[in-house]
Amino acid sequence: MPFREINSKMVEATVIPGQRMFSQRGAMLAYRGDVTFTPNTAGGQGGLVSMIGRRVAGEATPLMTVEGSGTVMFGHGGHHIQVIALTGDTLYVEADRLLAFDGTLEQGTMFMGSQGGVMGMVRGQVTGQGLFTTTLKGHGSVAVMAHGGVIELPITPGRPVHVDPQAYVAHHGDVRNKLSTALGWRDMVGRGSGEAFQLELSGSGAVYVQASEEKL
Secondary structure, rough: EEEEEEEEEEEEEEOOOOEEEEEEEEEEEEEEEEEEEEOOOOOOHHHHHHHHHHHHOOOOOEEEEEEEEEEEOOOOOEEEEEEEEEEEEEEEEEEEEEEEEEEOEEEEEEEEEHHHHHHHHHHHHHHHHEEEEEEEEEEEEEEEEOOOOOOEEEEEEOOOOOEHHHEEEEEEEEEEEEEEEEEOOHHHHOOOOOOOEEEEEEEEEEEEEEOOOOOO
């Protein structure tokens, strides 16, 4: 069920009988029709393992299961909303940036260190970003939140993209990530993001970057 962008901070989704979607708690602004909102305790299609993974990661962002027949308007905190359409690939996104997504998408959790090694693990310690990132895979739509607008930057072979870790919103495609720094190991510890820290994304895909480094 694709989202219809009402404006930069609100989207509308059509809820169809027999289908469901998930939204962040508190994201519903208004709805029409016979629609129900139920707290989700199974972590979406990722099930119990996904839920446990999110809690271990400190990403226990509560979800609501949305079902019924009608239309729902979503928004949260006045944040900018970006709609991303998936056509079988996997989207990697911080859990607290998820506004709503199709229930057809398979939800999981990825440990950032598995891609970035030790540097990926340090990313969580230094920048305050989670060591775990939520994954959504399949065919469907995802609405994510950001500060100050979002730009999609293509990632092509041989031309990696460097992003401030706190400006990172999400990425998809066959992409590897690692945290690079111009400082030494001891200088890294205890410092925030900025020019000294760069999240390098290489491969083939795209990364979504927000205009502000402010965390949600």
